[in-house]
Amino acid sequence: MVAESDILNALSVIIDPDFKKDIVSLGFVKNVVIDGSSVAFTIELTTPACPVKEEFRQAADAAVSALPGVEAVDITMSSKVTASQGKQAIPGVANIIAIASGKGGVGKSTTAVNLAVAMAQTGARVGLLDADIYGPSIPRMMGLAGYKPEIDHQAKRICPLENYGVKTISIGYLVDDDQAMIWRGPMVASALGQLLTDVNWGDLDYLFIDMPPGTGDAQLTLTQKVPVTGAVMVTTPQDIALLDCRKGIDMFKKSSVHTLGIVENMSQFICPHCGESSSIFAEGGAERLSQEYKTEVLAHIPLDISIREKADEGIPIVAAAPDSKQAKGYQALAGEVARKISIQNSRKIDIPIIVQG
Numbered sequence: 001m002v003a004e005s006d007i008l009n010a011l012s013v014i015i016d017p018d019f020k021k022d023i024v025s026l027g028f029v030k031n032v033v034i035d036g037s038s039v040a041f042t043i044e045l046t047t048p049a050c051p052v053k054e055e056f057r058q059a060a061d062a063a064v065s066a067l068p069g070v071e072a073v074d075i076t077m078s079s080k081v082t083a084s085q086g087k088q089a090i091p092g093v094a095n096i097i098a099i100a101s102g103k104g105g106v107g108k109s110t111t112a113v114n115l116a117v118a119m120a121q122t123g124a125r126v127g128l129l130d131a132d133i134y135g136p137s138i139p140r141m142m143g144l145a146g147y148k149p150e151i152d153h154q155a156k157r158i159c160p161l162e163n164y165g166v167k168t169i170s171i172g173y174l175v176d177d178d179q180a181m182i183w184r185g186p187m188v189a190s191a192l193g194q195l196l197t198d199v200n201w202g203d204l205d206y207l208f209i210d211m212p213p214g215t216g217d218a219q220l221t222l223t224q225k226v227p228v229t230g231a232v233m234v235t236t237p238q239d240i241a242l243l244d245c246r247k248g249i250d251m252f253k254k255s256s257v258h259t260l261g262i263v264e265n266m267s268q269f270i271c272p273h274c275g276e277s278s279s280i281f282a283e284g285g286a287e288r289l290s291q292e293y294k295t296e297v298l299a300h301i302p303l304d305i306s307i308r309e310k311a312d313e314g315i316p317i318v319a320a321a322p323d324s325k326q327a328k329g330y331q332a333l334a335g336e337v338a339r340k341i342s343i344q345n346s347r348k349i350d351i352p353i354i355v356q357g
């Protein structure tokens with residue numbers, strides 16, 4: 001009969017490309033059960049959105065199947081998302097990720113919604129907070145316009161609304177649009193503060209925050225109130241948007257928030273008639289920016305009419321057509337974001353919170 005040590009030995013040839021170590025030393029292999037010639041075990045990853053999950057499963061199957069005395073291999077792929085280090089300002093929330101842009105209208109909310117739904121599709125527990133107090137668009141994009149969240153009066157907490165497997169909260173659920181428009185700085189800060197701390201999120205692996213455009217009060221409030229795991233910057237390929245993106249990255253840097261990477265949105269135009277893609281704007285800007293800031297381009301999302309149409313209908317493209325080419329772009333983005341967070345969390349850096357005197 002095969003021994004557990006033989007199985008672990010065989011599995012130790014599988015190297016995690018991010019942690020640069022084998023999956024046995026990393027402690028990913030769990031619950032090894034040997035029953036005659038049948039072997040079962042679990043591979044526990046640091047995120048359900050791991051881009052190499054299927055490769056790991058296949059490699060593990062091949063390695064153990066090749067052992068003498070083994071006839072059947074049963075592998076369970078599971079995950080336990082690592083929390084970012086530092087104080088957990090929102091109990092139960094492992095990672096807080098800001099989705100930001102230096103400039104308005106670059107598709108930040110569209111990216112945030114599709115990224116959040118794609119992440120939830122992997123099995124992760126996901127929340128999405130709309131921090132755009134002046135122009136909340138999450139209720140419409142998530143198909144939840146007109147819905148009101150329940151209030152847990154006893155716990156003095158707002159219950160998030162849920163759709164497509166994602167829990168969301170937005171000022172748009174609580175006040176009318178025209179009411180929010182007239183708010184001034186301190187009110188914005190206190191409203192955002194409440195959305196961050198007074199919501200019954202439960203346990204979340206990833207809480208995405210759709211930031212308002214620019215580098216104003218909301219960014220300061222966020223970075224002062226909670227330890228942010230990292231920021232995803234959304235930009236379009238035009239020079240001006242890239243310039244604004246620089247300001248956004250610099251602003252987060254000043255608050256010690258690490259930029260996980262850049263999403264270049266509307267990077268190519270996909271013709272709805274012939275399907276051909278054309279670069280309407282200059283190419284390579286996001287790459288140059290990422291080199292300058294020593295970060296990565298996480299995804300290039302094309303300018304595509306179905307992305308806009310589905311956003312307007314309140315069914316994000318990843319939910320409406322999960323097997324489409326457009327959805328695949330966001331699913332890959334979710335994998336990249338999860339990967340970057342796992343790597344960052346494994347370094348066990350304390351993420352500082354800036355407290356202004």
Ligand SMILES: Nc1ncnc2c1ncn2[C@@H]1O[C@H](COP(=O)(O)OP(=O)(O)OP(=O)(O)O)[C@@H](O)[C@H]1O
Pocket residue numbers: 101103104105106107108109110111132135137212213265266301302303304305307308309311312
């Ligand atoms: N990749 C895309 N392809 C087609 N349309 C897109 C794409 N990304 C965003 N859009 C459309 O562009 C418009 C602006 O997008 P969105 O509201 O997400 O931008 P934003 O940066 O969040 O804006 P704001 O600064 O107002 O919050 C929307 O109509 C959206 O449907």
